[in-house]
Amino acid sequence: MTNSSKNSAVLLIHCPDKPGIVVAITEFIFKNDGNITYLDQHVDGERGVFFMRVEWSLDRFAIERGKIAEYFKTLVGTRYDMTFQLHFADEKPRMALFVSKMAHCFYDLLARYECGELDVEIPLVISNHPDLQAATERLGIEYHCIEVNNDNKAEQEARQKALLAEHSIDFIVLARYMQVLSDDFVKDYPQRIINIHHSFLPAFPGGRPYHSAYERGVKIIGATSHYVTAELDAGPIIEQDVVHVSHKDTVDDLVRIGRDLEKIVLARAVRHHVHHDLLVYENRTVVFD
């Protein structure tokens, strides 16, 4: 069963850790005839923070969708000083892809989309090059080529934002988009811009990480997906993976080998985001799986 066919609600919660939180949350659901289908919690002992992801069926739930957030806040959330998000599994988020010329992540995500593997709508692809227009439009997706340089960044980002608003975009995936977004842009999409960086962060941030990895003579290369924040390549890490390499591998080999890694690490991050499997707290992610 795909996510989007389920009539269920997901709560992502964090709050100061105190006794009784689990009882309060599960009672709220149980007493109102919700059937819990997923529950995972995590306590950060050092910081004294409680995290939870709980999902329950709405089939016989006594509180109507539009009222759940208000009721939960009043009856439970305020008492425990909770920060929470409420999602419904059958609401497909709307995703925009930002791409450039390196097309492997773009093709991989669109293939997953075409197969029905991703529970999203993709109405919009934005690029600073015209190259991928045909491959985008054959799936009925709008493609906008918006060239960005140091001189026109503000106005071009304004055009991008207008398109995002027009298409009611929920989150953005930078699929090897080679431009750095402005701080202002980033601030408008907190924890809603996912980037793939082609190194094992915090090793080799910035440009040309495969060249740096080659120079340093590492025996393993990696890829890192993370939420974009104001500081370059320093946002909360969602997923990482690595692959072994050897002295035989040239920079070109690292680039080639790395492509498969980037595709998978980015796709996993998109999946976690879409399924509401993750929380951010003080620049670290809690990923429920």
Next chain:
Amino acid sequence: MTNSSKNSAVLLIHCPDKPGIVVAITEFIFKNDGNITYLDQHVDGERGVFFMRVEWSLDRFAIERGKIAEYFKTLVGTRYDMTFQLHFADEKPRMALFVSKMAHCFYDLLARYECGELDVEIPLVISNHPDLQAATERLGIEYHCIEVNNDNKAEQEARQKALLAEHSIDFIVLARYMQVLSDDFVKDYPQRIINIHHSFLPAFPGGRPYHSAYERGVKIIGATSHYVTAELDAGPIIEQDVVHVSHKDTVDDLVRIGRDLEKIVLARAVRHHVHHDLLVYENRTVVFD
């Protein structure tokens, strides 16, 4: 903090899945002033089974240790038809090692023991060879050489059982012990005998798996730790790991490379068992981590 210095209780539970289970369990702990420090649950949707591991501090818990099992059963367990185990984190299990001539797992576990890394007592090592007597006794552990063959198996296993009883052994680790235990022996220690098999089960069960792996030309070899059941190498799997190999690797290379894998996969299984992190249900394990 090592496990054994914690004043806490652990419940491992499984039962038919029904609404309200989480509320019932967490209320039992919360209302009696226990502070939950770990909670993980899993629902097997296909079989309709609920699993939980919950750990809580006993520092202010209202029910005394000796009464917790009875109270829990009466107030919660019976109502939900639960099968449960109750453990206390500061009780060190007593472990016996069965070894033969292949010494790498033996040395690895004893080094972890000597470093204080394992929360167990090891009073007893049993072998069918005399080779490791000195390395055992220098740590103040009793060593018994009990040679087993087809003719004397029954009586030698009787001697082994007497030693296990005398030392109040809770569980047995077969650290590359090359003998097959009799069904009767196995039945006396359900889910209390951990074996390491030097293949990625179910590939290559039985003897000489590295030779078989070489013949088949696999590109990856593995190791599997599992609870011993009557059927050889078919018990519930606790941990598995693998390593890449190539056509360059001879059988001797596979044996050598595999040793490091076996050590780690066995040590992880022992840790899960000792920390009460796992449940067995219908020959599959639920491993909380």
Next chain:
Amino acid sequence: MTNSSKNSAVLLIHCPDKPGIVVAITEFIFKNDGNITYLDQHVDGERGVFFMRVEWSLDRFAIERGKIAEYFKTLVGTRYDMTFQLHFADEKPRMALFVSKMAHCFYDLLARYECGELDVEIPLVISNHPDLQAATERLGIEYHCIEVNNDNKAEQEARQKALLAEHSIDFIVLARYMQVLSDDFVKDYPQRIINIHHSFLPAFPGGRPYHSAYERGVKIIGATSHYVTAELDAGPIIEQDVVHVSHKDTVDDLVRIGRDLEKIVLARAVRHHVHHDLLVYENRTVVFD
């Protein structure tokens, strides 16, 4: 530099191991003004077999392309009883894809093809279902839907073979093609049919391996690419890889997680085949990398 732009020759050799083989081969190249750019050899000590892959630039090579095989055979090969293949790096092999309804490997290979990542020509896709016709034809590739069942297998395979001949196909990739090819078909394409099997062979051969993996409770799942031989899922293994799973993963999760594994393991095998990086000897592969 892509493979296909190189003016170089590749020899893949195996023969009984004897002193002097490396000298004889490298002298043949060096004395005729070839510049060796890659050389790797392997000696199977147990079977007494020598394997080599050597690649050299033809820019100043004294022997013309069409004569190299004859000269090498006469001057070196016969003397050492060699079995050898000669390839030229700038000759693109022609590949046919056999597909069914599971489309992830199909999309992945076509995306690599569209990006220019694969040094092949793909003139032909054959399927037993019509589903992927549009996605094939938009790349200018012929698509033939040939439904195969137990009654029409011989005649349908005859149609398939006619298409393969018509398109001068060098090798076939079964990208989750759900039909078993007849022995006769397989014999016509020795070491020229690559399959992806969705398990860590030899564990779980045949149908529904993810279901079997779930039932057995393994903690790791795998994928295996191999050349197809008469015996099902028993041909020489080219590549394998694995991923960790847990008790939380349902069969559907294993299917989903396995897809990424299958894509990569199949793509790696295709790359090795296309780059003439591998040799088969007694049902095992020697993979030079």
Next chain:
Amino acid sequence: MTNSSKNSAVLLIHCPDKPGIVVAITEFIFKNDGNITYLDQHVDGERGVFFMRVEWSLDRFAIERGKIAEYFKTLVGTRYDMTFQLHFADEKPRMALFVSKMAHCFYDLLARYECGELDVEIPLVISNHPDLQAATERLGIEYHCIEVNNDNKAEQEARQKALLAEHSIDFIVLARYMQVLSDDFVKDYPQRIINIHHSFLPAFPGGRPYHSAYERGVKIIGATSHYVTAELDAGPIIEQDVVHVSHKDTVDDLVRIGRDLEKIVLARAVRHHVHHDLLVYENRTVVFD
């Protein structure tokens, strides 16, 4: 067969890449009745450097051991401007262990030594703490406790060097030795001091890498073995490996999980060094395997 029982020679060579090198080297061996049992070469195309490891049986070799280096240099090496090392497989290198209080790598290496897994002699352990004296001496190895601080570093290193000389030590392994060696000390043992660093270098060099990894929220931790050079944690990397972690893992968990990684990554590096499997060129290693 262990390495040390083989009557064979190993040449490790690097030189400017030119046509004819492989012929020259293999002819030298073949014409003098050496039987090549291992040959691997690597060409760094960018830097124009040729690397080779070749091993051959001396059973019928025409040149006596003591003369091989001279003959090779005269007949081949000088002509091609080669830098080379000649080793004999039956000569066991003499290794010193430097340790501190973190004992897991120490125990692991000594267990491998006691099992006969390492082809070395270990006559000497040096520590800045007395803790591991008994565990060292029970294997008949000398233990010297030499406390080093900022004031006495020069004189204590002089004592260390005297012990190394006295025991004819060939190479040193820093098995979680918590002191930084002086530049002068390091210069005396070029490519002969192996360190294990508990991070995936170049991420998290210096102290407390597990704390830094936790703070950064990485999803994978690593370990790196490398030759020690004047610059801290910047020497040529020999081996790296990683393991996945999650938000659930505290710093203490990372320390615990990392121990197994450190043990294996260090042991692999020691094996490569002892088997003369590696070359250093411009701060990168070529590792033949």
